[in-house]
Amino acid sequence: MRELSLNILDIITNSVEAEATRVILVIEEWQTRNLLRVRIRDNGRGMSDDLMSRVLDPFVTTRTTRSVGMGLSLFRQIALSTDGDLVLQSALGVGTTVTVDLRLNHLNRPPLGRISDTVVNLAIGALDVHFYYIHHTESGRMIFDSFRLFGYMEETGCGLYQTIVPMKEKIQRQLKAIHSSAL
Numbered sequence: 001m002r003e004l005s006l007n008i009l010d011i012i013t014n015s016v017e018a019e020a021t022r023v024i025l026v027i028e029e030w031q032t033r034n035l036l037r038v039r040i041r042d043n044g045r046g047m048s049d050d051l052m053s054r055v056l057d058p059f060v061t062t063r064t065t066r067s068v069g070m071g072l073s074l075f076r077q078i079a080l081s082t083d084g085d086l087v088l089q090s091a092l093g094v095g096t097t098v099t100v101d102l103r104l105n106h107l108n109r110p111p112l113g114r115i116s117d118t119v120v121n122l123a124i125g126a127l128d129v130h131f132y133y134i135h136h137t138e139s140g141r142m143i144f145d146s147f148r149l150f151g152y153m154e155e156t157g158c159g160l161y162q163t164i165v166p167m168k169e170k171i172q173r174q175l176k177a178i179h180s181s182a183l
């Protein structure tokens with residue numbers, strides 16, 4: 001089954017393409033509410049009301065190299081298949097927020113997958129963009145701040161590429177510590 005981390009990668013790639021300098025990914029996992037909420041907030045160029053109303057249609061894209069834009073509409077289809085939904089909020093020149101609700105325990109809910117890979121790879125791939133990844137469960141909260149990579153490199157004397165594996169492992173350990181079960 002497709003992993004949600006790949007859908008999240010798609011949505012954050014839109015943010016980077018929209019020239020966001022800050023992207024915040026919040027994942028909330030509430031067993032008691034049977035809810036997995038994924039929210040991506042950026043300060044990119046935003047979308048007009050017209051584009052927003054068309055963009056969840058699988059046959060709309062502003063890209064000219066490919067006739068079909070799929071990132072948002074595909075994620076919405078997955079959410080709908082778990083009795084959830086995807087909601088877009090955007091303002092031109094301000095930014096965009098994508099909120100996706102899925103039923104945590106629904107049979108159709110794909111696993112989150114290697115979210116640590118997705119987030120660290122994005123951070124390494126766009127060093128000038130400030131990424132935050134916050135994950136909440138009933139057991140606690142973990143926060144990844146991509147700009148801490150630089151501090152970590154200074155402390156350890158490691159190069160950028162030597163920090164990739166330890167960073168991913170740290171996120172995985174922290175997710176385990178808060179008993180994330182959506183992976």
Ligand SMILES: Nc1ncnc2c1ncn2[C@@H]1O[C@H](COP(=O)(O)OP(=O)(O)O)[C@@H](O)[C@H]1O
Pocket residue numbers: 010011014015018042044045046047055060061062063068069070071072073096
């Ligand atoms: N975060 C965003 N900020 C600004 N525009 C966006 C954002 N996300 C999506 N868009 C616009 O919506 C379109 C559709 O996005 P998407 O469904 O991911 O398909 P694709 O990226 O393949 O075009 C994009 O081409 C872009 O014009």
Ligand SMILES: [Mg+2]
Pocket residue numbers: 010011013014070071072
């Ligand atoms: Mg896209």
